[in-house]
Amino acid sequence: MSKVRVLALQRESHVAPGVPSLSVAARVTELLDYLQDRGQIDYASISESDPAATNGVRWADVIILSKHSSTAALQLTQYGRQLGKRLVYDIDDWIFSFPEYSGGRAKNDKTGLILDILENCHVVTVANRRLQEKIRTHVPVTHYVPNGMWVEKYAPSGLPTICKEAIPNRIVFTNADLIKLESSKELLLTALQVFFLKHPQFVLDFYGDPFPEIISLPFLHFTNRMPYEQYMHSLISGSYAFSITPLGAGEDAAASDFNACKNPFKYLNYGAAGIPGIYSASPIYTRCIANMETGILVENSLNDWSEALEHLAFDLSLRERIRTAAFDDIMNRHHVRKSAESLVQTFG
The missing domain is CATH 3.40.50.2000 (Glycogen Phosphorylase B;)
Structure with missing residues (x-):
């Protein structure tokens, strides 16, 4: 046949x-x-x-x-x-x-x-x-x-092994388009500027499209978009301490419905790569992330972002717990198998 x-x-x-x-x-x-x-x-x-x-x-x-x-x-x-x-x-x-x-x-x-x-x-x-x-x-x-990750394609031996985190400690931020915040964007930028000023041993690796505020973030290392598979391998090989994922929530009323229709692919990508993350408490993330278990959910306030950055940066045991739980969650609940099975049904 x-x-x-x-x-x-x-x-x-x-x-x-x-x-x-x-x-x-x-x-x-x-x-x-x-x-x-x-x-x-x-x-x-x-x-x-x-x-x-x-x-x-x-x-x-x-x-x-x-x-x-x-x-x-x-x-x-x-x-x-x-x-x-x-x-x-x-x-x-x-x-x-x-x-x-x-x-x-x-x-x-x-x-x-x-x-x-x-x-x-x-x-x-x-x-x-x-x-x-x-x-x-x-x-x-x-x-x-549903969205799904082909986990074994990128992590054939299970949860990616991190022998040691990179020196300097590296945090990852991925963003296509412009920063997806409106009313709280300056608060996020301030939280980042304060954190990296206090802790110069950290750097921020950025993957995605350039945005106007990038010049105000001297600690940011810019990498342009790359093919999806190459990007995933870069995440796994990067020995990242953790990730940050800002997205407007209820405070951005005009954009909230648009944002609620987006998808939590950054959680799927980071989870499959074994990278614990901080995520805005926007509906697409509150629907799939268990706070302090598979990720840290924050309100888009200066205080919440600042506290989460300090907490995750200096709590190795928390990072290990989150990265293990997130990887297991992606494998068990967000595997590409379910997505592929559903797609095949459309072939007639």
């Missing part, structure tokens, strides 16, 4: 022009890699802007898009529909508008184009229940594909 042939359609980031989408890597190709490794499918990946993309459409039985919003994507879905291909469209956050902090806000509204693409698709998949509820005004019926 022949295997299902799946085409993953690549695109550039909505918030970092010219850079490949991380959503496609984390939500689509990671799952397809897992399924192909188990002999369940054959898959290929090609950019929507590649002149050979139509060849991929002809080859595939199933075509998967992820938040695509271009004329090229619309034309490819129309072509696929004409050929009788199965079309799946994945959505992992609210794509119909952007908050004030986002670089994607400056782009023209593409809601009409997105809806035209969706009309050609047989199935729309969503990454979380809050998003599934909110998107009903545009797409009444959706299929839930």
